């Protein structure tokens with residue numbers, strides 16, 4: 346059902362346009378307030394929906410996942426549109442390949458699924474900066490998610506590109522989008538800026554017409570600041586919450602119309618360094634059954650979680666800085682590898698009590714593959730490839746500059762200075778005001794000295810001769826996606842101190858590591874320098890064939906500490922074996938070459954390489970490893986002294 350692309354007509358002509366589109370007059374999705382229900386084409390309709398994020402699933406697997414959702418008994422799929430995934434620089438738009446949102450809409454249509462679309466501009470989803478583009482922070486005083494004119498100008502510019510493209514996909518225009526959410530849990534944000542929400546509502550109406558159902562979603566505590574006249578109010582809550590109480594609260598905002606839970610949590614997210622989260626099948630199914638009995642429409646968040654490939658994970662800050670893991674399995678009904686779980690069959694049984702589900706079996710789990718162990722070869726330390734990693738050369742400044750100031754959104758920046766005097770005794774090296782955002786790997790003349798981490802209490806002591814090179818590789822571990830501190834600047838935000846001396850005269854090297862790794866594959870760059878003893882940020886790689894057809898697999902990195910992985914040039918995401926709870930990375934079968942063709946795996950190990958630099962491919966994931974408690978510290982004011990490790994409270 347690929348509707349024809351509309352002309353880009355002025356908004357006032359939109360209503361006329363709908364009469365020209367095929368089937369436009371006969372299709373409708375509306376709220377029937379008299380009978381507390383939705384009507385689809387005039388008939389009573391309740392959606393049973395699931396969340397799946399196209400930006401967390403390789404495009405070649407979209408159809409497979411959507412088919413499984415349909416066969417589970419869902420009639421609708423809900424997904425966000427991350428602004429930062431589609432507008433990498435101001436005015437530069439990308440809707441191609443894995444970013445082709447319209448191809449995803451079409452796949453949903455082919456799977457006979459209606460769509461609930463959530464374009465933000467802020468989305469959260471544990472996604473980097475909650476979906477907002479990092480380049481907004483180049484105006485360092487911008488007030489995100491408010492009626493700040495600078496923020497609204499960027500929002501307007503983005504939505505004037507996106508929303509007209511969605512117009513033909515609206516249900517009443519012949520498409521499959523039945524409703525669109527404005528912002529996301531705005532009531533949980535500190536600003537409570539009603540002129541901002543009114544601006545968004547006006548913009549959506551102007552660009553989408555007045556027939557599409559616009560709604561808001563908030564937790565029970567957010568309804569006051571998150572709901573708005575003219576937008577249908579919905580709530581989100583999980584199996585452990587008091588449904589009766591929360592729906593009662595909702596009725597204070599929507600006395601009539603269908604009850605809607607827009608995010609019924611089937612599982613939960615994971616943070617590096619915290620225990621793996623799960624939600625019981627019994628609790629999740631009981632809650633769904635209760636809501637369906639009430640006639641409520643429900644979206645299960647997540648129905649299929651997928652993966653935070655690359656650097657796309659977001660973060661949370663609860664005392665410690667808590668990056669989200671690479672896996673977004675979410676203990677969801679469909680696993681990260683796309684396999685049906687016992688939770689899915691249990692939910693399918695519940696759904697079948699209330700509405701017809703498609704006949705036929707759910708597809709079985711996909712074939713899995715084991716391989717290895719593979720021994721990796723040392724390509725060289727990261728510093729050896731600096732010319733390739735930063736071909737345009739460094740930016741020089743007296744004080745260190747942030748990622749935003751050097752226009753690097755994610756990944757790594759190398760900060761370099763030279764000792765202007767000899768430090769003959771081990772001398773404390775630190776960054777005031779918790780100024781490491783987020784992890785610093787410190788080297789003196791190329792020799793790894795150790796790590797400083799945001800909100801953690803590490804102590805480093807350095808020595809060096811006058812003129813010694815002091816290098817700090819700064820890692821952006823993902824921008825805060827939730828909470829009030831939404832302007833999460835990255836980099837060395839304060840000049841480091843050695844003993845009593847504030848270090849100045851810095852060179853900043855924004856590193857284009859992904860470009861280098863892609864160039865390596867299939868080319869093998871000549872080693873730039875004789876590799877030193879492997880320590881600190883170091884590249885390793887190897888090539889390997891898959892003799893048979895192969896299958897999905899899970900990369901295990903026993904003994905490695907922390908870093909980034911690429912397979913055939915694709916950035917698979919972060920690993921942090923030493924911190925857990927995730928110990929394996931999902932490798933989708935379509936990333937791999939089979940029948941003997943050579944694949945290439947490249948690691949950037951940031952800390953310490955194991956004596957045996959080997960990796961393995963397993964036929965099952967390990968997402969709940971025992972945490973290494975030494976890596977969990979309390980937060981304290983100065984964050985510079987050692988503290989006793991403690992376990993953070995899980996969710």
Ligand SMILES: CCCCNC(=S)N1C[C@H](O)[C@@H](O)[C@@H](O)[C@H]1CO
Pocket residue numbers: 468469470471529530581608613614661827
């Ligand atoms: C640590 C949770 C931060 C708040 N987010 C919550 S409650 N959630 C609601 C939010 O709308 C959604 O995008 C997800 O972020 C979800 C948690 O998976």
